[in-house]
Amino acid sequence: xxxxxxxxxxxxxxxxxxxxxxxxxxxxxxxxxxxxxxxxxxxxxxxxxxxxxxxxxxxxxxxxxxxxxxxxxxxxxxxxxxxxxxxxxxxxxxxxxxxxxxxxxxxxxxxxxxxxxxxxxxxxxxxxxxxxxxxxxxxxxxxxxxxxxxxxxxxxxxxxxxxxxxxxxxxxxxx
Numbered sequence: 563x564x565x566x567x568x569x570x571x572x573x574x575x576x577x578x579x580x581x582x583x584x585x586x587x588x589x590x591x592x593x594x595x596x597x598x599x600x601x602x603x604x605x606x607x608x609x610x611x612x613x614x615x616x617x618x619x620x621x622x623x624x625x626x627x628x629x630x631x632x633x634x635x636x637x638x639x640x641x642x643x644x645x646x647x648x649x650x651x652x653x654x655x656x657x658x659x660x661x662x663x664x665x666x667x668x669x670x671x672x673x674x675x676x677x678x679x680x681x682x683x684x685x686x687x688x689x690x691x692x693x694x695x696x697x698x699x700x701x702x703x704x705x706x707x708x709x710x711x712x713x714x715x716x717x718x719x720x721x722x723x724x725x726x727x728x729x730x731x732x733x734x735x736x737x
């Protein structure tokens with residue numbers, strides 16, 4: 563709720579719209595931003611891990627390694643580059659901007675689920691559905707970070723590619 567009040571205040575004072583004129587989607591973007599708390603992340607990561615554990619126990623382990631590797635790698639890159647966030651952001655957030663941690667974690671979670679689905683079912687309909695859903699979630703999170711003004715497009719692209727690359731590397735280790 564606090565985030566929404568901050569954005570409304572910014573709109574009233576500066577009479578601005580989001581960077582890409584997506585004022586209608588602003589509640590969705592703010593909801594995505596609000597998931598950046600320990601309880602929401604624990605719930606999301608725990609739910610995905612449980613689903614993967616149900617499919618195959620080893621998938622849950624690979625998932626945790628993928629997400630942990632992505633978090634550590636992204637954090638180290640953020641600290642190494644130390645690029646400040648844009649001053650025109652519609653919300654206040656702390657830390658450095660490059661690469662996007664939201665994009666990296668989302669990519670790791672979605673890529674893990676996609677990888678597990680592709681290796682556990684022969685159903686092309688299910689594979690296609692999970693692939694499309696995962697891609698849409700990644701694009702929505704990436705776009706929301708740019709629309710809120712806390713990242714530039716390069717930040718989310720690099721974050722997404724980093725999350726996918728680490729996940730593919732981890733999931734190919736057992737093979």
